[in-house]
Structures are given as C-alpha cells and as structure tokens.
Amino acid sequence: MATKKVITKEDWEKRLNDVKIRKEDMNRLVMNFLVTEGYVEAAERFRLESGTEPDIDLATITDRMAVKKAVQSGHVEDAIDKVNDLNPEILDTNPQLFFHLQQQRLIELIRNGKVDEALEFAQEELAPRGEENQSFLEELERTVALLAFEDVTRCPVGELLDVSQRMKTASEVNAAILTSQSHEKDPKLPSILKMLIWAQNLLDEKAAYPRISNLSTAALEDPAV
Amino acid sequence: MDQNQYANELIGSYFLQQWRHCSKTLTLTPSNPGTESDSTRPDSEYEDEREECPTELDTLNSSGGFSVVGPDKLSVLYPNVNLHGHDVGVVHANCAAPSKRLLYYFEMYVKNAGAKGQIAIGFITSAFKVRRHPGWEANSCGYHGDDGLLYRGRGKGESFGPVCPTGDTKYTTGDTIGGGINYSAQEFFFTKNGVVVGTVYKEVKGPVFPTVAVHSQGEEVTVNFGKDPFVFDIKAYEAEQRANQQEKIEYISIPVDASHGLVRSYLQHYGYEGTLELFDMASKNTTPPISLVPENGFNEEDMYAMSQRRTLRQLIRRGEIDETFAKLREWYPQIVQDDTSSICFLLHAQKFIELIRVGKLEEAVLYGRTEFEKFKRLSEFDDLVKDCSALLAYEQPDRSSVGYVLRESQRELVADAINAIILSTNPHVKDAKCCLQSRLERLLRQLTACFLEKRYLNGGDGEAFQLRRILNSGKKC
Numbered sequence: 251m252a253t254k255k256v257i258t259k260e261d262w263e264k265r266l267n268d269v270k271i272r273k274e275d276m277n278r279l280v281m282n283f284l285v286t287e288g289y290v291e292a293a294e295r296f297r298l299e300s301g302t303e304p305d306i307d308l309a310t311i312t313d314r315m316a317v318k319k320a321v322q323s324g325h326v327e328d329a330i331d332k333v334n335d336l337n338p339e340i341l342d343t344n345p346q347l348f349f350h351l352q353q354q355r356l357i358e359l360i361r362n363g364k365v366d367e368a369l370e371f372a373q374e375e376l377a378p379r380g381e382e383n384q385s386f387l388e389e390l391e392r393t394v395a396l397l398a399f400e401d402v403t404r405c406p407v408g409e410l411l412d413v414s415q416r417m418k419t420a421s422e423v424n425a426a427i428l429t430s431q432s433h434e435k436d437p438k439l440p441s442i443l444k445m446l447i448w449a450q451n452l453l454d455e456k457a458a459y460p461r462i463s464n465l466s467t468a469a470l471e472d473p474a475v
Numbered sequence: 476m477d478q479n480q481y482a483n484e485l486i487g488s489y490f491l492q493q494w495r496h497c498s499k500t501l502t503l504t505p506s507n508p509g510t511e512s513d514s515t516r517p518d519s520e521y522e523d524e525r526e527e528c529p530t531e532l533d534t535l536n537s538s539g540g541f542s543v544v545g546p547d548k549l550s551v552l553y554p555n556v557n558l559h560g561h562d563v564g565v566v567h568a569n570c571a572a573p574s575k576r577l578l579y580y581f582e583m584y585v586k587n588a589g590a591k592g593q594i595a596i597g598f599i600t601s602a603f604k605v606r607r608h609p610g611w612e613a614n615s616c617g618y619h620g621d622d623g624l625l626y627r628g629r630g631k632g633e634s635f636g637p638v639c640p641t642g643d644t645k646y647t648t649g650d651t652i653g654g655g656i657n658y659s660a661q662e663f664f665f666t667k668n669g670v671v672v673g674t675v676y677k678e679v680k681g682p683v684f685p686t687v688a689v690h691s692q693g694e695e696v697t698v699n700f701g702k703d704p705f706v707f708d709i710k711a712y713e714a715e716q717r718a719n720q721q722e723k724i725e726y727i728s729i730p731v732d733a734s735h736g737l738v739r740s741y742l743q744h745y746g747y748e749g750t751l752e753l754f755d756m757a758s759k760n761t762t763p764p765i766s767l768v769p770e771n772g773f774n775e776e777d778m779y780a781m782s783q784r785r786t787l788r789q790l791i792r793r794g795e796i797d798e799t800f801a802k803l804r805e806w807y808p809q810i811v812q813d814d815t816s817s818i819c820f821l822l823h824a825q826k827f828i829e830l831i832r833v834g835k836l837e838e839a840v841l842y843g844r845t846e847f848e849k850f851k852r853l854s855e856f857d858d859l860v861k862d863c864s865a866l867l868a869y870e871q872p873d874r875s876s877v878g879y880v881l882r883e884s885q886r887e888l889v890a891d892a893i894n895a896i897i898l899s900t901n902p903h904v905k906d907a908k909c910c911l912q913s914r915l916e917r918l919l920r921q922l923t924a925c926f927l928e929k930r931y932l933n934g935g936d937g938e939a940f941q942l943r944r945i946l947n948s949g950k951k952c
Contacts, residue, residue, distance in 0.1 A: 255932070262924070269920040270496050273887050275942045276741070276915060282946070283738050284754070292753040299747045299785070301792065301883060438945060439734040444727040445940070446918055449925040456932050462921050465733045466740075468914035470921075 482907035487817025490892035529568030571682035580655035589694030635673030680934035746784030
C-alpha cells in the first residue's frame with residue numbers, strides 16, 4: 251500500500267484560511283433548515299435579523315406545522331381535514347399515506363379503549379383497502395392484533411402504540427405536503443454534514459491530515475501520525 | 476502588546492483579509508452592470524466554471540499526413556492504404572477534456588468503416604506519440620472497433636465487462652461510439668449506439684485529450700463534442716451517477732441533533748438573539764423535545780453580550796455608524812481606543828461608504844480627508860482606502876468596479892467583525908481565534924478543503940464543494 255501523504259496542522263490551517271465561504275450562503279443554509287423543519291416564527295425573525303429571504307412562503311409552513319402537530323398529538327381526523335383543506339390532491343394521490351393515517355386513527359381508537367368503534371372502523375374503512383393491497387392487509391392485521399392483548403406490553407406489535415409511531419406518520423404527512431408544494435422535504439444541512447464525513451473518509455485513504463470528528467465542537471484534531 | 480490589542484489586531488486583520496477576498500471575487504466588470512459576474516472569480520473553487528472544453532479536432536499535432544481532417548474540423552478520413560502499425564491516423568481534440576466536474580463525454584460516428592474497420596476512440600495524454608492507436612502505447616486508452624476490445628497501453632486488448640447488452644462490442648459503419656470519463660469514480664466509460672459498453676479504471680492521470688483514430692483505406696468518422704445532441708443519454712447517466720453517490724452519502728449516520736445544535740450555535744455566535752429565543756421556544760415544543768442541555772459541544776460562553784451584539788449588528792446593518800461608535804465607546808471603549816486599528820478602519824471606511832450611498836459627497840470627501848489621513852500613513856490599508864476613495868470618481872458608483880463595497884455583504888462583514896471582537900472581550904475566552912468563525916463555518920471550510928485535496932490527489936479531477944450550487948439546486952444536494 252502506498253504511503254500516505256502527511257499534511258501538517260500548520261499547512262492545513264493555511265488552506266482552511268484560503269477557503270472562501272460567504273456569510274450570505276451560510277445564512278441561506280440556516281434559513282433553509284428553519285423553514286424545512288417548520289420553525290416558522292424563528293424563520294420570520296431570522297429574516298428580519300439577517301436580511302435573508304426564505305426560499306418558500308412562510309405562510310405555507312404554518313399550515314403544514316398544524317397538520318404535523320395534530321398527528322403528533324393523536325388528532326388524526328383533524329389532521330386529515332387540514333390536509334384536505336390545504337390540498338385535496340395530496341391524499342388522493344398518496345394511497346399509502348392515506349392508509350397510514352387511517353391506521354393511526356385506528357391505533358388512537360384502540361389506545362383510548364374504544365374497542366367497538368375500533369372494530370367498526372377497521373372493518374368499514376381499512377379492510378376494503380387491505381383487499382386491494384397485500385402490504386396494507388398485513389399492516390391492518392398487525393394493528394388489529396393490539397386488541398387481542400389485555401396487557402399491551404406483552405403484545406408483539408405493542409410498538410404501534412408508542413409515540414414513535416405517531417412521529418413516523420407525522421413525518422410522512424409532512425413530506426407529502428412539502429412535495430406537493432414542490433419543496434424538498436429535507437433540510438440541506440444534514441446532507442452537508444454527511445458529505446463532510448464522507449469526504450474525510452475518502453481522503454483518509456490517501457492522506458494524514460487534521461480531521462474534524464466531532465461535528466458539534468468542530469474542533470480540528472492533530473493529524474494521525 | 477497586551478491581550479486586548481493582540482485580539483483586536485488578530486480579529487481586525489482577519490476581517491480585512493476577508494474584505495480583500497471580496498474585492499477580488501465580487502468585482503463587477505463594467506460591461507455587466509448590476510450583475511455578479513461569476514466568471515471573474517480567480518478562486519480555485521470557481522475554476523470549474525472557467526475550464527476550456529474541446530470544440531473541434533486539432534490539426535497541428537495529428538500524425539503527419541496519414542489522416543485528413545475535414546474543413547469543419549469535426550471529421551477524419553484515412554485516404555491511403557496503410558503500410559504498418561506506425562501509420563495510424565490519430566487525431567485528438569483541440570484541448571484537453573475539462574476535469575473539474577463529474578463527467579466528460581463525446582461521441583464519434585462511423586461514416587465508413589473502410590477496408591478493415593480499424594477504428595478507435597479513446598483518450599490520450601500529451602505524452603502520447605500520435606502514430607499508434609490509442610491504447611497501444613502507455614499514456615492512452617482506446618476502444619477499438621475491429622475487435623471490440625479495450626486497450627490501455629499493455630499491448631493486449633481486454634474484453635469489456637460486463638458484456639455489452641447488445642452482445643457484440645465490435646463496431647462498424649453506421650455505429651455511434653461514445654467515450655467518457657467519470658472523474659468521481661476515476662474511470663473511463665464507453666458507449667455503443669446509446670448503451671454503455673463498459674468501464675475501466677482510469678490509470679492515466681492529468682489532462683487527457685478525446686481522440687479518434689483511423690487506419691485502413693476509406694475509413695471515415697465524424698466527431699461530436701456536444702454541438703449536436705448525443706445518441707447516448709448523458710444527462711440521465713450523470714443523474715444516475717450523482718444519485719449513486721448521494722445514496723452512499725445519505726447512508727452515513729450523524730448524531731441525531733447535530734444539525735439542530737449547529738444552527739443554535741450559529742445563532743448564538745452571530746448574536747441573532749430574537750431568532751435564537753424563538754428557536755429555543757419552538758424546540759421545547761417539538762415532539763420529542765430536543766434537549767437544550769449543553770453537551771460537550773455547546774458553549775454557553777456564546778451567550779456572552781448577546782443583547783449588545785444584536786444591537787450593534789442591527790445598527791451596522793442600517794448603516795448607522797455614528798451610533799455604532801457611540802455605543803462601542805460606551806460599552807467597549809477598549810475596542811475603539813486605538814483609532815488607527817484595523818477595526819476602527821473598518822468602521823470609518825463604512826461611514827464613508829454610507830455617506831456616498833446617500834449621495835452626501837461633500838461630507839464624504841471631508842470625512843475621508845480627516846479620517847483616511849491617519850490611515851494613509853499605514854501602508855497596510857492602502858489598497859482598501861483606494862477602493863473606497865474610488866467611489867467618488869463615479870456618477871453611478873454601484874455599477875463601478877468598486878461597487879461591491881456598496882453591497883449588503885460589506886455591512887455584514889463589518890457587523891461580523893464587531894461581533895467577533897466583542898466575543899473576544901469575554902474573560903473566559905482563551906484564544907481570540909475561536910471568536911472568528913462559527914462552528915458551521917469551520918465545518919464548511921473543512922469540507923471544502925477536503926474536496927480540494929482529494930481532487931488534487933486525483934490529478935486535478937473532480938468537482939469542488941460549492942455551497943452555492945447546493946443551495947440553488949432544487950433537489951437534495
């Protein structure tokens with residue numbers, strides 16, 4: 251294996267110094283994060299404090315956040331109404347999302363002990379969908395299994411009652427709304443951080459140089475000897 | 476020099492350097508008023524946009540007389556009977572393939588396979604002797620039509636793998652063959668009639684020239700360097716390569732709240748107090764709530780003098796420099812004590828710029844005469860004083876070559892400088908250097924430097940990291 255090129259800390263710091271990063275680009279990156287993650291008020295204030303323009307209309311964020319919050323709090327029917335108010339096509343063109351929302355509704359009914367209502371709902375609303383689609387049917391069966399157990403902690407599908415399931419559904423609906431608004435569903439910052447790790451991993455094969463391993467502190471380490 | 480002065484000078488000169496960087500990269504050319512001309516950037520990051528591309532065949536260096544290049548410089552004919560292996564008609568493009576990008580591609584159409592169909596397409600370096608088929612000698616790579624094999628300077632041809640979907644890798648009259656370079660994967664790839672035939676590792680380093688070669692009587696080919704649409708869907712291929720690369724990157728895991736923490740740290744560092752408050756409030760209400768407890772990453776010292784930093788930033792963003800001076804004298808007299816420091820220069824220069832902005836030219840001249848006078852004695856500020864003074868020469872200064880100082884970015888620079896210097900007055904700060912950049916900035920610089928070094932080690936091949944391109948792209952980066 252070829253020996254690695256060694257770059258001293260001093261040399262590397264010089265190169266870091268020569269890099270040109272524009273403040274306005276960093277501001278845009280931060281704004282993109284605030285907007286995509288739904289921090290509406292913070293985004294508004296950031297616009298005032300930094301003069302950075304958001305890349306989408308902030309008003310649309312409030313609506314989207316309301317839907318997300320409704321799902322996160324278990325008010326799925328309310329969320330569905332809101333999504334349809336925003337754009338009826340979203341659920342029309344997204345059968346999987348719609349099924350997951352209905353499934354969440356079922357989970358909430360079960361969670362609240364409304365057994366009869368839950369069964370009725372499962373049979374009338376979800377079973378027909380299950381007939382059309384094998385994976386929907388499997389999901390339905392898993393969900394209904396919750397009813398078979400008195401002690402949910404012993405139920406193999408008990409995780410469906412966990413708050414993380416709500417989060418999953420909320421994320422899904424959030425992404426669908428963003429897509430319908432032709433906006434990317436993810437902020438760019440996490441990808442950039444991954445790019446940094448990826449670039450360092452590649453460079454590690456050929457050179458020894460000061461790395462940054464801790465993304466939170468962004469501290470420059472000494473090159474591995 | 477005491478601690479204060481050291482910090483002041485360190486920070487002051489850092490921002491002056493940033494100003495100088497700006498003047499080089501944001502200079503408008505008089506012919507493009509009001510637009511930021513990307514092509515004037517000398518930075519190595521932006522070389523990508525200024526690389527030359529092949530447009531036609533070179534007629535000077537082709538193998539003396541064996542082949543004939545057409546008048547449009549896009550076709551080659553081998554008119555005579557060939558005698559031996561050193562009379563190949565090799566012709567290459569008028570310049571090397573641009574390399575500071577993901578892919579390069581060109582195509583060759585076989586108009587006539589002539590007597591023996593001994594045609595080749597490939598790439599050569601400038602060290603290659605243009606008498607033999609590309610691939611027969613070192614410093615070259617070639618895909619030959621008569622046997623359908625790949626040659627890369629080892630004498631014997633190799634068959635492509637995986638096998639070409641159309642079954643046969645040989646080519647003849649009527650076929651369109653493409654040659655490409657994937658800089659990221661460091662490979663050559665070839666296509667036949669719109670389908671990828673195969674790829675091979677790119678051993679040759681450095682600039683390579685797209686090349687075609689003909690060897691038997693009557694062989695004739697035409698080349699396409701992009702003037703006409705390609706038979707192969709290169710855009711789709713590029714998108715596919717990018718998607719593959721992106722998939723690998725997305726697979727990498729990062730700490731869950733890393734982005735959140737960096738954004739918070741950014742807001743703290745630059746003193747965006749209002750935003751930070753609302754951000755923290757909203758973060759508490761997320762489900763699940765994001766922990767704001769400072770871990771090893773968070774530096775509570777960044778909350779230092781938050782209100783004051785925010786106030787000063789707002790004043791500078793509004794161009795109220797007199798007020799800025801007043802507040803600094805009140806809160807941090809040690810910063811403005813030495814009126815000939817770099818920090819004071821930044822402020823005085825900004826005041827001058829603000830006067831010009833509102834058309835108060837006489838007042839500006841007066842101000843310049845009194846304030847710039849003391850800086851004239853210090854040669855380190857000369858070039859920047861010149862840039863500022865030059866504003867007076869123009870009726871429409873914003874359209875001039877020094878118009879960049881009238882932009883928001885200049886106010887931002889001064890605001891960031893003041894922000895940094897106040898951070899440095901924190902008694903807990905050990906080294907003023909950490910006040911210069913937010914953590915996010917440090918990461919972005921590291922990312923850029925790694926890409927540049929990786930490219931350098933690849934012989935100059937590949938894209939640089941460009942934040943701007945990522946911000947402007949509609950899809951994921």
